[in-house]
Amino acid sequence: LSEEDCKALLSLHADVKSYQADEIILKAGVPTTHCAIITSGFVSRVKQLANGARQIVAFHVAGDAVDLQSILFTVTDHILVANNATTLMWVSHEDLLDLHDRYPTLGKALWLDTLADASIFREWTVNVGQRRARERIAHLFLEMGTRFDAIGQLKDDTYELPLSQSRLAEALGLSLVHMNKSLQTLRKEGCLVMRGRSVTLKDRRKLIALSGFDPGYLYLDSDRTKPLTTSKAVFTV
């Protein structure tokens, strides 16, 4: 979407770091200085409650920016966890904000990324607030299917979701047992199958009917986002 802004972006100093499955990438309450892009892997953002309960508030796949959401905050309020063997490219907030100021188009691209994230947050609130267990699961699995498809990691309606049922329960606001039983129901109904970490969408139509999934909120389609090219006003600077 950008032009020679890309050059500027690529010229940034980036630290590449690898993480193992279940490794905590970032603790809560830490000063924020860098954010990352996922080269490969899968990352969860987790909010922990005083009573020990955990809510996963976002999943991130390869290509996603992680923690861009806190670029203008001083401290993190949630944890970042690698669910996979994951590689991140870290960039300092300072450098990124500097780019934002000098390349408005790039700045808007960063902004857009956080807005698309926020749209997903809103849909998750809807999912957890308005749908019951089976519908929630169907919706999440369709969302992840769509997102993996967008990065070429969907084959034959099958993708790798590196999450235990217990983690899925934390994302959907369900208990582990209920998560398990609802998954089995969906399996028996021929809607979807999860074997190990491999998810197969057996019957998209049924899943969509069940959950009311509509991928618009993911903003993967360029029709749904505005062109970011800088207005003339800036070219005259």
Added chain:
Amino acid sequence: LSEEDCKALLSLHADVKSYQADEIILKAGVPTTHCAIITSGFVSRVKQLANGARQIVAFHVAGDAVDLQSILFTVTDHILVANNATTLMWVSHEDLLDLHDRYPTLGKALWLDTLADASIFREWTVNVGQRRARERIAHLFLEMGTRFDAIGQLKDDTYELPLSQSRLAEALGLSLVHMNKSLQTLRKEGCLVMRGRSVTLKDRRKLIALSGFDPGYLYLDSDRTKPLTTSKAVFTV
């Protein structure tokens, strides 16, 4: 937070418009061209499901930017409703994006606003996903208390929340009946009272203990956000 950026912001052409209680400000699926700042009043953002269920995904009070979230999208995916007699100042996306490009500090201020919103979205997911009815209600009422306090609309732990119990239920993912009964329980426990549209936080300590409310995610404290002043790089342009 900004300096003579303010002048630029204030120089924008703004359309002032008033709305009645329950008036729909913006329908879903409409092309986005403008966003607004609330001069006075109270606004909800509502997502509607195919089955008719509704989830309120955000509340906005005086001073909040409304729909800045969709400034880089072409169409809205949710409804805006005035819950009150509300006055909005509409600014065109074009003008705003132009300012973003020319005044990086201002641009970051806009970005920050959307990021703080997003942080609230995340906490709402936690609220709906992890807390039960009474706790959810306590959390929401504390949040709104804190936000009204920040704009000087909290007096004696009392504020005006122009929402019926049915609307509150839509925000919290509860049925109307359960909302009503849980509210009564909180009332009997001496935690809070809602008479008409007036909410009084009777026992903050109890409410906080119950819900685990921590206002950090609201980012009302300037300690928690970064200074936005433009880096030197831009001054040299």
Added chain:
DNA sequence: CGATTTGTTGACTAATATCAAACTGTGTGG
């Protein structure tokens, strides 16, 4: 191979939704 995590099951309990009816209060028109 044992040890540990993850998945599965059944019995039971608690939370929440649904339904239907009644009971406010408030404003309107006669």
Added chain:
DNA sequence: CCACACAGTTTGATATTAGTCAACAAATCG
């Protein structure tokens, strides 16, 4: 001023959904 409609709140009974507990099976890992 009363009768009425209307929206919001409250109530009780009941059904459904989801959570908890405890045990066990299956898969995974060193």
